[in-house]
Amino acid sequence: MVSQTNGIHPQLNGTPSYTIREQPLGTPRHVRIIAIGAGASGINLLRALRLGLPAGSYSVVVYEKNANVGGTWLENRYPGCRCDVPSHSYQFSWKRKRDWSNFFADAEEIDGYLKEAVGEVEGAREAIRTRHQVVGAWWREEEGKWRVRVKRLEDGEEFEDEAEFVVDATGILNNWKWPDVEGREDYQGTLIHTARWPEGLDHTGKTVIVIGNGSSAVQVVPELQPGAAKLYNVFRTPTWIVPPRIQAWKIMGKAGEILSKIQLDEHENFAPETIERFKTDPEFYREFVKKIEVEVNSTFPVLLVNSPVQAFARAKVTEYMRAALGGDAALCEALIPDFPLGCRRMTPGHAYLRALTQDNVEVRRAGIRRFVSDGLELESGEVLRADVIVCATGFDTSFCPRFPLVGKGGENLQDRWRRETPRAYMSVAVDGVPNYFMFLGPNAPIGHGSVFTLSEHIARYIVSAIHKCQTEGIRALAPSSRAVADYAAHIAAFMPRTAWAAPGGRSWFKNDTADGPVTALHPGSRIHFFHMLERFRGEDWEYVYEGEGGNRFGYLGNGFSTKELDPGVDSTWYLEESAWELALDALESARLHNATALW
Template sequence: MTRLRPSQISTSPASRGQATNGSSLKTPYSVEEKPIGSARHVRIVGIGAGASGINMIRTLRKTLTNFELVIYEKNDGVGGTWHENQYPGCRCDVPSHNYQFSWRPNLEWSNFHAPAEEIKSYLCQICDDENMWDTIKTRHQVTGAWWDEARGLWDLNVKDLATGSEFHDDANFIVDASGILNNWKWPAVKDIQAFRGNLIHTANWPKGFDCSGKRVAVIGNGATGVQIVPAIQPGAKKLYHIFRTPTWVVPPRLMSMKLMGSPAWEILKGIEMDANEDFSAPQIEKFKADPDLYNTFVKAVEKDINGAFPVVLNGSPVQAFAQQKVVQYMTAMLGGDEKLCKALIPTFPLGTRRMTPAPGYLECLRTGNVEVITGQIARFVPEGIQLESGEIILLDVIICATGFDNSFCPRFPIVGRNGNVQDRMKFETPKSYMSCALPGVPNYFTFLGPNAPIGHGSVFTLSEHIARYIASIIRKCQTEGIRAIAPSEAAVNDYSEHINTFMPRTAWGSSGRSWFKGGKEDGPVTALHPGSRIHFFHMLEHFRGEDWDYTYEQASQNRFAYLGNGFSTKELDPTFDSTWYLDDAACKL
């Protein structure tokens, strides 16, 4: 742990952030006339009002006192991913009742895997019921942030997208909940603007657009591509599905639970769903009337999700068994077609790419109006796509299911003690502290930063754990006289070393093109946590103060100045039971 004295911070990039502890410069210490537990006022700026940002509002309200909060959201509504992605067939591939906040159960999900519009409505309803709209400024985009060491504040530029005007704001803390799956990208293809038909990215689907009767190409077979293909195939005149790399398409989750012998299967057998996995009206009423049934159902499915980690451990019996079953499933769904099986079934280990359930996807590839193309695209031409073979595919619509920029490089300048984070992220492997903070970037926290548990189940419950962790750090700063806090370079390097040494144990680190590795065939895994979902939760249970650099509010930089005048806020608060410790069960052990 290093204590940083503002007056001793060097302006040179090489030494910025290092402490100088010359005793001759030490400011005399004086007792602060306030009780221990006093929380100084802080201003917090949040970026993004998706699931993580919405949950953060509630967590900060529950955890902190004496603070103000504003959330800047670039879209015209809340929901993040579920506001932006409205393409045909869009839905969550995590079971609905586990893709929700633990503090806000929805008993009326219509389907085992909720459609996008329903998830968006769920998030909007929370903002209504929790009175969050005054905190969220939609159509406002943060365009730059600069750390001011002397003031211990962030200076921010914010653009009002409705008017085009920019203004300045400042904050003691920034909480970046913008995520990594929101900066969509076009495929790296020549002459992409040459096409004269409808060019669409799935994350920017034109409202009301219909592919019926058209010649359509869908580029990409990731989580989005495998949803949109079966959704538009029945109405398309001709559908060309173009991709470079095979992908693991796993059986629907209910089937997987049965095949893998999941304990959840016994409970799910008694849940009323039709062939499309829609819950029956009587089943929804049972959930409402019987909280024990509902909780047993939710916890059983959650336990199944939490138990998926052994599947990605290279050489494990679980992986071998699961891979065998997935190959059998894919072969059956493709009707044993030798050409399709060769194009679709990977030779790399199960889990190297994101494992995706895609009901109807494999089956529809065998229909008469679908053609699978695995050759490289040479360029776009006015009338469609030219393949490297020279063949031109005539098209009316090109749909790019080509994902997002997951480089972790911020979309705007974030200038900390060591310069612009963008510069570092562009030339170095992205590194963070437990996916939540960056070295040399004080009072800046992220949701789902480098090596976050993106592929570890519901982001809703993940965001709850991360939010509590971040809020506890901010409260520590408020009540312990800490002006600025950032993880040390040494701690981040050690954490990164552990990740890089661990990942070869997993399919995530195996050869095979994946966004887990920044779209590379080989390379460091930057998008996943080195362990299970429970491992991540356990890691965040306790704050490791020894891993952080501190600058204190008091000029003397005495770490115990927060002890104050000898009194406690607990004894001075007439509403607080100042003999609480007599009721603490832990004290009686």
């Protein structure tokens, strides 16, 4: 028999003694969290922390490089910039906006919405440090903490901060890049990137080149075309331009009936009477929001390459593009892809196609050899001379961290992801990088619909993991290498089913390659992603526990529970009808599962 005295249990075989932690089960450990980025994801994180962690059990700071919140929608202000996801889907579930002015909101309105939203999250403004840029982060294994280096952009001074957890909420479409073409410094005209549009630019009567045909180019070309003396659109790869979504949904979508009850003008602005009804008729507004969300969620079948839905949709979009281009053989040859629909991001752009047919516009489907003093030299040798060159060339989507991110064993994640395909666990965490979480990391559903609701699900998942650490004596956690490898194997096996992986279509989904692995998209539908994140799979993670010896059950404490000691908690919650129903449902599910297994 082993004796026990004062909570000390001498262990067998000479192992260290284990001491009972004198606190009740459920006591949270105080943690500090450093978040990076105050766009939609950062705002959602602050709200999820407020709702998901006990008051007083954490502190948080958000470092934001810009002068205000808003992220992508603060930075991108080129002419025509707007979201191509419907406004009533592109919003937080916890902040419904009833007076969106347009079916597809523009950048300025979305930016204003985000500023209003952050004001409604208690303590959010105080937690955000604008004009502060994270320049490095190092994991300290012996302390179970991150050391983070931050530059204060107002004066260039650097300082260090530390925290138990680091959360990267910078997003994927935030780090803009110039085209990978030599001689940029040789060009003597006005050079612009769409993500850094200068105020007051006057292109009237000038020759303009727009490089690219992704979403930004599709939006900016029709804005520049009317005033330009000449406009060239130069791109390497054709792209799918889809019909106006409202029109398509009215004809064969599930939202056709509700869409017939709203009024829009020719620019898709909501009529005043429709906005008033949204404000005064909550049931109608709720129905509208949910039906639009169903449409946003229903696109995945189109992306399965061998499905009849893909074949039908591809034929219809081809027919639409030919008609919109006026049957012009040269334009159709340049613009209509020979790869599956959805291999590149599908973008609505009727105005873009119409602009390309105008007399002052010429299209060049060609590679660029170099910048020259007065324009661009194409690989064909042709020189296009221009007063203004607009680079609608997108963002760095390599997922490589923008600063040294040094995890366990001193490995810099920058080095790992430069030499190999970026891999993550369910897009939110990385093996070998403890207590580090991401929004929209590798293979997130960034092209599946609204990132606002995506970030809500991801924020809840991250907060649940932090709470687990707080209350279960976990000093550090990271997904296992085996779990990440297995998840990557599933992605690699699944992606050939989709249009995203089709060869020949150069896309940021594949890190701006034509034939590389799909690193930017989730292997499934949007609902599939939400379902996947419903439960934290503890078996996929590796843990370091607190205390001498790291006993995983140290958190059980002194035999009491916070649920019986906290006067604000119902200590007989298990007698509530809902609790009984949940327990019975669980038993019934287990019975059915066992019966199925036996069968």
